[in-house]
Amino acid sequence: MLINFKKLLQFLILFLGLFLITPSFAIDLPNAMEYQETKLTLNGHGTRIKFFMKLYEGSLYLESDSNNAKEIINSDAPMSIRMDVISSLITPDAMKTALNEGLEKSTGNNINPIIKEIKQLNSSLNLEVGAGDFFEFIYLPNSGIHVLKNSEYISTIPGIKFKKSFFGIFLSDNPIQKNLKKAMLGG
DSSP: OHHHHHHHHHHHHHHHHHHHHSOOOOOOOOSEEEETTEEEEEEEEEEEEETTEEEEEEEEEESSOOOOHHHHHHOOSOEEEEEEEOOTTOOHHHHHHHHHHHHHHHTTSOOGGGHHHHHHHHHHTOSOOOTTOEEEEEEETTTEEEEEETTEEEEEEOOHHHHHHHHHHHHSSSOSOHHHHHHHTTO
């Protein structure tokens, strides 16, 4: 019985390891982006992994490089988070669930002040999604977060409070994934 358990354990380790080394959908990540006459450059990017599976590439674009997460979150300056889907496991419902959980963590479980904005975000994500798609969440002061899928405009979610909470999903003291935060901050 011990031999069978050992073989099973080796198989599981090998099987789960394949998810980390299996080539994912190749993305063409731009070093810079321009939106409504605002130019942003890539600050850093990393891979979101959950249960040993690569789900998406997360990228942070800023006007100038920064590794200060608190300053980025609190800044009322143009910036963007881009999510490049690399897994066929990503669905609209999975994205909504993950972002909603991230917003709860980012706000310390106090989403009441941004509940209207969360509903708008969720309705913005009702489109089909698959490997190769990308979403851009571009914050512009006095406007809000512009949601785009594959560079096609979907919606604008107003408010600096929502912007801080949204960017906090990735950059707060309680981020969705610590090594993704570090990578987005250029480290």
